[in-house]
Amino acid sequence: MxxxxxxxxxxPDAQGTLQAQIQQMVAEGILSGRFQRGEQLPSTRALAKHLGVSRITVTLSYTELQSNDYLTSRGRSGFYVSDNAPEPPSFKTPARxxxxxxxxxxxxxxxxxxxTLRKPADWARYRYPFIYGQTDPTLFDHANWRLCAVKALGARDFSALTTDYYDQDDPDLIEFIARHTLPRRGIxxxxxxxxxxxxxxxxxxxxxQILLTPRRAAAIEMxxxxxxxxILTQSRCRLAPVAVDAHGLPPDDVPDGVDVIFTTPSHHCPTSVTMPLERRHALLDRARALDALIVEDDYEFETAFLAPPSPALxxxxxxxxxxxxxxxxxxxxxxxRLGYLVGSAEFIREARALRASVLRHPPGHMQRTAAYFLRLGHYDALIKRSARALNTRRQVMETELKRHGLQIAGQSPHGGSSIWVALPEGTDAILLAERLASRDVLIEPGQPFFFGAETPINFCRLGYSSIPSERIPEGIKRIADALR
Amino acid sequence: MxxxxxxxxxxPDAQGTLQAQIQQMVAEGILSGRFQRGEQLPSTRALAKHLGVSRITVTLSYTELQSNDYLTSRGRSGFYVSDNAPEPPSFKTPARxxxxxxxxxxxxxxxxxxxTLRKPADWARYRYPFIYGQTDPTLFDHANWRLCAVKALGARDFSALTTDYYDQDDPDLIEFIARHTLPRRGIxxxxxxxxxxxxxxxxxxxxxQILLTPRRAAAIEMxxxxxxxxILTQSRCRLAPVAVDAHGLPPDDVPDGVDVIFTTPSHHCPTSVTMPLERRHALLDRARALDALIVEDDYEFETAFLAPPSPALxxxxxxxxxxxxxxxxxxxxxxxRLGYLVGSAEFIREARALRASVLRHPPGHMQRTAAYFLRLGHYDALIKRSARALNTRRQVMETELKRHGLQIAGQSPHGGSSIWVALPEGTDAILLAERLASRDVLIEPGQPFFFGAETPINFCRLGYSSIPSERIPEGIKRIADALR
Incomplete structure (x- = not known):
């Protein structure tokens, strides 16, 4: 380059001659690692013009640097950082x-x-990655995504790519969400x-940001x-954690005085349990009695391969x-990085204004590509293909967990992509995860999902969205072995 | 579809027979505009399985809808929304x-x-768009952007496209910014x-969010x-507006008690004036005396076609x-939607944590595409090509403004892409803009850039980044005509 x-x-404050200053700039660039071996320097003519100095000054600087092995000259093609140039220091920060x-x-x-829930960046190198929420390259339809992206890069979509939407969104994506995505959730x-x-x-x-203030209270699942x-802690609102049971958030346990209830009825995070219809009605009734709002995080409804998902709350x-x-x-x-928020127009208006202030709008190209991928049916095909794979994997997971006497503490009746496991009493999931990582197995300890004094230490989430089914038996076996 | x-x-709460319910769902979908003419309905088998009803129930519903002209049957290929189906109401919201x-x-x-500064979404249809900050399709290198995007969609970059970076960024883009973009600004x-x-x-x-609270004060340019x-108003900090002169923000006018000074030294927004070196030093001294921080919005430094840009503050x-x-x-x-923030590690750490909470990270694909576009030299070539066009346009602008006796109130000595114009005393730029829009001319009134009681009404910003130079004379003539 x-x-x-x-x-x-x-x-203007520099000491020394112009020639010395130029030499110093080049040497510093090389020593700091900014200019790397083999890279070409500006021509003497160009640099002289840019700095407003005579060309001979630049030539003399370069020649001097050449005799010090910082630069080499390749005849007419100019000066390059020498292969024998001093190495930049291996420590990162130059003294400042x-x-x-x-x-x-x-x-x-x-x-x-x-x-921060952080998976190892190199998770894909582990042979038994029971991790959650990452992309399985064997399932994702990369070819059609690329085709849709290329379509969205075409002349016809020049405006969707480049335009400043201000506080607006890609109308094609909004239309698809309104006409196809939301009706599937009964919305x-x-x-x-x-x-x-x-x-x-x-x-x-x-x-x-819109609903909570330090004077308000939010109920969250525990x-x-x-x-x-x-996010809620940063808003400084009061937090009321409500323990979930096998059917998710129990409405009667939401305390008085709560203004907003956050819930994950389709698949509770992280246990994956699903809230039955009667309880959904009861939760709405409880919210009405409190005059509270409900924020429904409807994640993973697409992974319903065992039974149709229940309609959204x-x-x-x-x-x-x-x-x-x-x-x-x-x-x-x-x-x-694409999602959507649905609510009354009064609320969405505020959310739109805040989003505009924070970042204007999600990039048009990502929106238009997603709109094509959805509209051409690739999304549905992907969901179906994934569902088949997840279904197989879940069966293997269940069989193997049972075989090794590991206890399933939560899973979705519809499908899902992870199982919540109760490890034997007294097991510390964080320590177990560390031990397993050295044996090529990744699991997700349960501790970060709890807060407060009574954090149980013996839960973990085992995702199966990124591990091929044929590797599951050995992976579970290694978990069981490590527990002994 | x-x-x-x-x-x-x-x-579960619905009234009527199963057959009636299915008919109603289909009819409502059509009447609300969600199901559109020519769209195919699910097969009777698929719908029956999905709803858990007998296939004959679905068939009877469809047949009934067919006889009411909601649906048509195309033999073996199934049922479609009829071309004679009732029109959805033209008003948008069904009664709810x-x-x-x-x-x-x-x-x-x-x-x-x-x-909100909002340009008409259809600005490109105006013949004389003196608007600011939009993409000129005749200048932007769409072909190479597309090539870089396609490269970033390749198998080699699958991880950069799909990965969850959590609070991190594309290392390739960061490296380019550190090694090439920032050094051009002396950083x-x-x-x-x-x-x-x-x-x-x-x-x-x-x-x-990080630096200001209701107990702190920010100086902004006026x-x-x-x-x-x-953004600052939402943070509820105290605001100290400081009037700019021909050299930008005057350091001595920054009042005591200010914690953070926001400034645009390269090109002041919106007048485009540039802060000279001595004043930059003076501003740093003033900040040191106040123990205040400075936030430098270094926008448009790339449009320096008349002289090299001054190094960043x-x-x-x-x-x-x-x-x-x-x-x-x-x-x-x-x-x-890509930018960058540079500051001490302590500050960037907080900004990173906040960004992670708000949105995690900008999409990997956009970051990697930009990294390629920069690294392959397309960015520099684009800047050079744009600079040539902007240079020509600016000369025409100056000539024509002078010819028609319009007064230039601000412009950058380095280049820029807009000119700040003082209209004759008493002219309301907002009214003028409305009048001109009907004559195919877009200008940007100055009022939204001011706040407080003493807002002058006779300024406007004339951008020339989206208007071909040959249209400038007629455009300026129409402005002058409208002023008479």
Whole structure:
């Protein structure tokens, strides 16, 4: 790669001759690792013009650097960083002045310190990855995604790619969501009741900013998605954790004074249990009695391979009380960052204004590509293909867990992509996970999903969306072995 | 498009026979516009299986709907929405129950009510669009962008496309920014001092959340980018507007007690004036005296076609006092939504945590595509090509404004893509813009850039990044004509 002329500046405060200054800039670039071996320097003519110095000054600097082995000359094609140039130091930071800013004081609000669920970045290199929510390259329809993306890069979609939507969304994607995605969940919504978000995470974040303040209270499920807990903690609202049972959130346990109830009725996170219809009605009744709103995170409804999914809680809502968050990042791939928020127009209007302030809009190209992928039926085909694979894997999971005497503590009656496992009393799932990682097995400890003093240590989530079924038996065997 | 079977649900509370319920679901779908003429219904077998009813029940429903002209049958290929089906009502919302939620109370914090700079969505249809910050299809290198995007869709980049980066970024893009983009601005930064953002808007928003609270004060330029003002207003900090002069923000006018100074030294927004080097040093001194931080929005430095751009304010900062916001959305296209934030590691750590909470990370595919476009030199070529066009256009603009006696109130000595114009005393730029729109001319009134009681009404910004130079004379003539 050629080193652009624009990276050179003469400092008005610099010491020494012009020639020395130029030599120093080049040497510093090489020593700091910015200019790398074999890279071409600007021509003497170009650099002289850019810096407003005579060409001979630049030539003399380059020649001097050449005799010091920083540069080599390749005849007419110019000067290059020499293969014998001094190595940049292997430690990362060149010695620099320390900030005089006192950051502890300058930072007005802190956001670090939350729980980040982080899988090893190299999870795909593990042979037995029981991890959750990542893309299985053997299932994802990369070829058709690419075709849709290329279509969305065409001249016809130039505007969808480049345009500044301000606070608006791709109308094609909104139309598909309104006409096809939501009706599958029993939800009828107008375009002004839908907002495209940067994944479900962003949907939950926007909702929290609008509905919660330090004077309000939110009920969350316990255990619960840790990122949601962090979002709510940052909003400084009061938090009322409600323990879930085998049917999800028990409505009667939602305490008085709660303003917003966060729930995952389709598949509870992380146990995967599903809330039955009667309880959904009871939860709506409880919310009505409290005059509370409900935020429904309807994730993973697409993985219903054993039975049709129950309609969303939102579809039963005649009050406008339910705000619905859906995601394409789960069912397609997490790097997509596309989800949607559905609620009354009054609410969506505020969410739209906040989103505009925070980031304007999700990139048009990602929206249009998703719209094509959905509209051409690739999404449905993908869901069906995944469902078949997940179905097989789940059967193997159940058989093998049983064989090794491991106890299933939660799973979805419709399907899902993970099983919640209760390890033997006293087992610390975090320690177990560490031990297993060295044996090529990844599991997800349950601790981060709990909070407060009574965190049980012996739960883990075993995802099967990224492990081929033929590897499951050996993987489960290794877990059982490690437990002994 | 086929209507998916999953959009049908039997409600347990529904009245009437199963056959009647199915008929009603189909008829409602058609009447609400969700099922459109020519679309295929699920087969009787599939729908019966899905709903758990007998196939004859579905067949009877379909036949009844057929005799009512809702559906037609095409022999073995099944049932379709009839071309004679009743039209959905032309008004948008079917009559629905009114929300029982009292939104005025339920919404804890409002975000609507800000000033949105909104260009007409169909601006490209205007013959004389003096608008700012949109993509000129005759200049943008769509072909190479597409090639880079296709490369980033390849098997080698499957992980960059699909992966969950959590709070991280594409390492390729970060490396390019650190090694090539920032050094052009005189800035040397380590990867842990750089965060990729959803455009400069997102960079400014993140910075505000971390640095400002209701107990702190921010200085902003007057006039100023309205979205920044909205972001700061939402943070409820105190706002100290400082009037800019021909050299940008006057450091001595920044009042005592200010914690953060927001400035646009390269090109002031919206007047385009540039802050000279001495004033940059003076501003740093003033900030040091106040123990304040500076947020530098370094937009449009790429449009320096008349003279090399001055190094960024950040490059003069030895205290760690300057937080730097850059954008690719401006120089490439606004729908890209990619920018970056540079600052001390302590600050970037908080910004990273907040970004993770709000949206996790900008889509991997957009980041990788941009990294290729930059690395292959297409970006530099684009900037050069644009600079040539902008240079020509600016000359025509100056000539024509002078010819018609219009007064230039601000422009960049380096280049830029717009001119700030003072209309004759007493002219209301908003009214003028409305009048001109009907004559195929778009201009941007200056009022939204001011706030407070003393808003002058006779300024406008004339962008020339989207109008071919040969149309400029007639466009300026129409402005002059409208002023008479």
């Amino acid at each position: 050629a080193i652009p002329v624009e990276t050179f500046f003469l400092s 002045k320390k900030d005089t800013v006192e950051w502890a004081r300058a930072i007005g609000q802190r956001f670090t310190g939350g729980v 009828i919504a107008n375009p002004d009741e839908i907002l495209v978000t940067m994944g479900a995470q962003n949907a939950l974040w926007l909702t929290t 255990p619960c998605y840790p990122a949601l807990r962090d 939102k579809s039963l809502d005649t009050d406008g009380r339910v705000i619905y968050a859906g995601s394409f990042s789960k069912s397609l791939f997490p790097g997509l | 086929a209507i998916p079977v999953e959009t049908f649900f039997l409600s 129950k009114k929300d029982t939620v009292e939104w005025a109370r339920a919404i804890g914090q409002r975000f609507t009510g800000g000033v 040397i930064a380590n990867p842990d001092e750089i965060l990729v953002t959803m455009g400069a808007q997102n960079a400014l928003w993140l910075t505000t 006039p100023c980018y309205p979205a920044l003002r909205d 950040k490059s003069l900062d030895t205290d760690g006092r300057v937080i730097y916001a850059g954008s690719f959305s401006k120089s490439l296209f606004p729908g890209l």
